[in-house]
Each structure stands twice: as structure tokens, then as C-alpha cells.
Amino acid sequence: MRFKLLLPETRSAENEILATLILRDAGFISPETFEVNTIVNGVKAKMLFQESEGKELLERNSRRESAVFEGDEELLWSFKNYDNFKLDPLALSRMVNQNWFIKGTSNFS
Numbered sequence: 001m002r003f004k005l006l007l008p009e010t011r012s013a014e015n016e017i018l019a020t021l022i023l024r025d026a027g028f029i030s031p032e033t034f035e036v037n038t039i040v041n042g043v044k045a046k047m048l049f050q051e052s053e054g055k056e057l058l059e060r061n062s063r064r065e066s067a068v069f070e071g072d073e074e075l076l077w078s079f080k081n082y083d084n085f086k087l088d089p090l091a092l093s094r095m096v097n098q099n100w101f102i103k104g105t106s107n108f109s
Contacts, residue, residue: 008048
């Protein structure tokens with residue numbers, strides 16, 4: 001299983017956990033996300049564990065492996081010369097598992 005360890009303050013930990021639970025309850029595929037106590041390079045810290053997108057995420061949600069897209073939220077509010085959400089039409093999704101379709105001809109349909 002691939003996963004990310006994130007600093008809680010970078011994702012507003014409780015909000016991130018709550019958001020994934022709400023999305024999952026609404027029927028969306030969302031990654032397992034929870035706080036975990038860690039020791040990284042000898043430093044104890046509470047971090048946010050988040051499952052990476054990919055095959056395991058789909059399998060855990062009883063889905064067949066297929067194209068997985070994620071949004072790029074950074075375009076919505078991170079450019080200084082634009083109002084928040086001014087670049088909304090450019091905040092497109094990107095495919096995170098580009099090689100899934102080369103595994104066989106059944107993936108083309």
C-alpha cells in the first residue's frame with residue numbers, strides 16, 4: 001500500500017479527516033485518512049496518514065481498476081494577480097495512473 005504522511009497543520013487535520021468521511025458517505029471514492037503517532041528520524045510527531053490514489057484504493061472500494069483523476073486545487077487560489085476562484089475554468093483534473101490502459105486491450109473500453 002502506498003500512502004502519504006502529512007503534517008496535520010498543512011491539511012487542517014480534523015477537517016481533512018471529516019471531508020473524506022463525508023465524501024465516502026456521499027458515495028465518492030475517498031482515501032483512508034486518519035491521525036497517527038509517528039517517529040521519523042528520531043522525532044516523535046502526530047501526522048496525518050492518507051492512502052495514495054491507485055489500485056488499492058479502487059479495490060478497497062470494490063471498483064475495477066480504471067482511470068483515476070484528481071483535481072488541482074492550487075489553481076483556485078494561489079496566484080497573486082487573480083481573485084480567488086478566477087481561474088476556476090483552468091482547475092482541471094489530472095490522471096494519476098497514466099499507465100493503467102497499457103496493461104491490456106480490455107482497458108481500452
